[in-house]
Amino acid sequence: MAVAPPHLFLPNMPPPPTTSAVATTSPPPPPLTQDELKRMAAHRAVEYVKSGMVLGLGTGSTAVHAIRRIGDLLREGKLTGVVGIPTSKMTEEQATEAGIPLSDLESHPSVDLAIDGADEVDPQLNLVKGRGGSLLREKMIEGACETFVVIVDESKLVDHIGGTGLALPVEVIPFCCNFTVERLRELFPDSGCRAELRRVGEKQVPFVTDNGNYIVNLYFERDFGDLNEASDRILRIPGVVEHGMFLGMATTLIVAGKLGVTVKEKSELAG
Numbered sequence: 001m002a003v004a005p006p007h008l009f010l011p012n013m014p015p016p017p018t019t020s021a022v023a024t025t026s027p028p029p030p031p032l033t034q035d036e037l038k039r040m041a042a043h044r045a046v047e048y049v050k051s052g053m054v055l056g057l058g059t060g061s062t063a064v065h066a067i068r069r070i071g072d073l074l075r076e077g078k079l080t081g082v083v084g085i086p087t088s089k090m091t092e093e094q095a096t097e098a099g100i101p102l103s104d105l106e107s108h109p110s111v112d113l114a115i116d117g118a119d120e121v122d123p124q125l126n127l128v129k130g131r132g133g134s135l136l137r138e139k140m141i142e143g144a145c146e147t148f149v150v151i152v153d154e155s156k157l158v159d160h161i162g163g164t165g166l167a168l169p170v171e172v173i174p175f176c177c178n179f180t181v182e183r184l185r186e187l188f189p190d191s192g193c194r195a196e197l198r199r200v201g202e203k204q205v206p207f208v209t210d211n212g213n214y215i216v217n218l219y220f221e222r223d224f225g226d227l228n229e230a231s232d233r234i235l236r237i238p239g240v241v242e243h244g245m246f247l248g249m250a251t252t253l254i255v256a257g258k259l260g261v262t263v264k265e266k267s268e269l270a271g
C-alpha cells in the first residue's frame with residue numbers, strides 16, 4: 001500500500017514511518033504553498049473530466065491549474081473530444097495556450113461539467129465569486145452545467161459567506177453608476193454595508209469587466225441575513241446586472257489543505 005509523503009497525510013493511507021533516523025537526519029520538508037494546494041484541488045477535479053464532455057472552464061489562479069491539466073491530458077491522448085467554454089477572456093487565452101478546443105453557450109447550451117475556484121465557500125456550498133471580476137460569465141456558464149465542481153484551498157472556507165469583511169462583488173452598468181452605488185449602499189442599513197466602485201491603476205479608473213461593465217464591492221460589518229433574500233434585493237435594483245453570490249449552484253466541493261484533499265458532494269448535505 002502507498003505511504004503518504006511526510007508532509008502530506010492523505011485519508012486512506014497509513015501515516016509515514018516515524019523512526020528516529022528519519023526524525024533526526026531529515027529536516028521536515030517545507031509546508032505546501034497556497035499555489036500547490038490550489039493545484040492539488042484542481043488536479044483532483046480534472047479526474048471528473050471524461051472524453052467528449054462539454055466543459056465550463058473557470059477563471060482565476062486555481063482554475064488555471066485545471067485548464068493546464070486538461071491541456072496536458074489532451075496532448076497525451078488521455079482525453080479526446082472535449083470542448084471548453086471559457087468564463088472570461090483571460091481563461092480563453094489560457095485555454096487556447098493549453099490547446100483546448102473552445103466553444104460558447106450558443107453552440108453548446110448544456111454543459112456537462114464546470115470546474116472553477118471561489119473566493120468564499122460556506123458549509124452548504126454557497127459561494128462568493130467574482131473578486132477577479134468574472135462573475136457574470138461564470139454564473140451564466142456554471143448555471144447551465146450539470147455538475148459544478150468548486151476547487152479551493154482551505155483558506156476559502158467560511159461559516160457565512162459575506163461575513164468575512166471582504167468584498168461581495170456586484171456587476172453594474174456604467175450608466176449613472178454612482179446612483180447605483182448609492183442604491184446598493186442603502187440596501188442593508190442594519191448590516192453596516194459599505195459600497196465602493198472598484199477602481200484600478202495609478203489613475204484609479206473604474207475596473208471594467210469583460211462585458212464592459214463596472215464592479216461595485218459591498219462590505220458588511222454585520223451579517224446581512226437570509227442569502228436568497230439579499231440576492232433578490234440586490235438584483236431588483238435597476239442598473240445591477242448580477243452579483244457574486246452563487247447560491248445552491250455547486251454540486252461538488254474539492255478542498256486542498258495541509259492534511260490532504262477532501263471531496264464534499266451537495267447530495268451528502270443534511271436538509
Ligand SMILES: O=C[C@H](O)[C@H](O)[C@H](O)COP(=O)(O)O
Nearest residue numbers: 060061062117130132133134
Ligand atoms: O472573478 C473571479 C472568479 O470568480 C474566481 O473564480 C475567484 O475569484 C477565485 O479566484 P482564485 O482561484 O484566483 O482565488
